[in-house]
Amino acid sequence: xxxxxxxxxxxxxxxxxxxxxxxxxxxxxxxxxxxxxxxxxxxxxxxxxxxxxxxxxxxxxxxxxxxxxxxxxxxxxxxxxxxxxxxxxxxxxxxxxxxxxxxxxxxxxxxxxxxxxxxxxxxxxxxxxxxxxxxxxxxxxxxxxxxxxxxxxxxxxxxxxxxxxxxxxxxxxxxxxxxxxxxxxxxxxxxxxxxxxxxxxxxxxxxxxxxxxxxxxxxxxxxxxxxxxxxxxxxxxxxxxxxxxxxxxxxxxxxxxxxxxxxxxxxxxxxxxxxxxxxxxxxxxxxxxxxxxxxxxxxxxxxxxxxxxxxxxxxxxxxxxxxxxxxxxxxxxxxxxxxxxxxxxxxxxxxxxxxxxxxxxxxxxxxxxxxxxxxxxxxxxxxxxxxx
Numbered sequence: 001x002x003x004x005x006x007x008x009x010x011x012x013x014x015x016x017x018x019x020x021x022x023x024x025x026x027x028x029x030x031x032x033x034x035x036x037x038x039x040x041x042x043x044x045x046x047x048x049x050x051x052x053x054x055x056x057x058x059x060x061x062x063x064x065x066x067x068x069x070x071x072x073x074x075x076x077x078x079x080x081x082x083x084x085x086x087x088x089x090x091x092x093x094x095x096x097x098x099x100x101x102x103x104x105x106x107x108x109x110x111x112x113x114x115x116x117x118x119x120x121x122x123x124x125x126x127x128x129x130x131x132x133x134x135x136x137x138x139x140x141x142x143x144x145x146x147x148x149x150x151x152x153x154x155x156x157x158x159x160x161x162x163x164x165x166x167x168x169x170x171x172x173x174x175x176x177x178x179x180x181x182x183x184x185x186x187x188x189x190x191x192x193x194x195x196x197x198x199x200x201x202x203x204x205x206x207x208x209x210x211x212x213x214x215x216x217x218x219x220x221x222x223x224x225x226x227x228x229x230x231x232x233x234x235x236x237x238x239x240x241x242x243x244x245x246x247x248x249x250x251x252x253x254x255x256x257x258x259x260x261x262x263x264x265x266x267x268x269x270x271x272x273x274x275x276x277x278x279x280x281x282x283x284x285x286x287x288x289x290x291x292x293x294x295x296x297x298x299x300x301x302x303x304x305x306x307x308x309x310x311x312x313x314x315x316x317x318x319x320x321x322x323x324x325x326x327x328x329x330x331x332x333x334x335x336x337x338x339x340x341x342x343x344x345x346x347x348x349x350x351x352x353x354x355x356x357x358x359x360x361x362x363x364x365x366x367x368x369x370x371x372x373x374x375x376x377x378x379x380x381x382x383x384x385x386x387x388x
Contacts, residue, residue, distance in 0.1 A: 286307055
């Protein structure tokens, strides 16, 4: 973040938000993804604000969290293995209801599930919503993705239905929703019956300015396709692996998660599964790729924008947040059926020479952290000042 925006600088320097007592809230800090990148920016904007969360695993999070004041719930004392954590589902609402934040003036939560359940009293609650709680509002998709059988589904549905009702009521206590995308805004309207403002998640454009703006290498000249993702079922990295196997083109997969073992079994000789890598190595692979493959349906999806910031095009499935970030023919292209065959048909003839790296980076620039910070601060300040 630039010096102009650090230290809580807003367009109206007399705003009352300058002296507000602020609390930050996030669902859980046991894996690092796009939502956690947003929380890092919250920390940068409000360095004195404590961060409340259900549980915190410092070893898997960036140093920004370890250096900040993080306050955890009783769940921090429970075993935190992910295989067990799903069994804690009924406990998460209780964990956040234990947080009485009525002593603060402003609450800024980052939520895809339970963070919005905190007790707010008279505080003004802004909820940055990554998605309405998927497993209660999109149950069929969630249960099928988790491979839940008939008996397990019958046992889970009454719990999920109860959590859905509670989630709806928790959403009514939020003062202002901020959606990460138009898709999320539509879901907030449909599920919670609430309006929202859209402020897209940020990238740090400066991180990519050292990447030379040159044409990507052709596949025939040593290039490769790239997937960079948590290896979760809905990310559909399996489609990229299958497409690479079909047409025999190089594919590099960076990331870890529960799908890794299955993907490694399916990977053919042209697929490299590299696991989680240091950020410097990730940037090197982004800079060297021919194109980035984005085969899942995400609520927004920040990684394609980071790839564009490096001047690289994207091949994306034409659903979800990709429709808001990828410009057909300018920063990438779409495939229209979520199948390995359709993806392979987009990868095989792909010509990176038709895309201008400078245009890709210029498009990504509108998502830079400075724009994000300015919009977020001014929105919060305008609403807070109108009440005070």
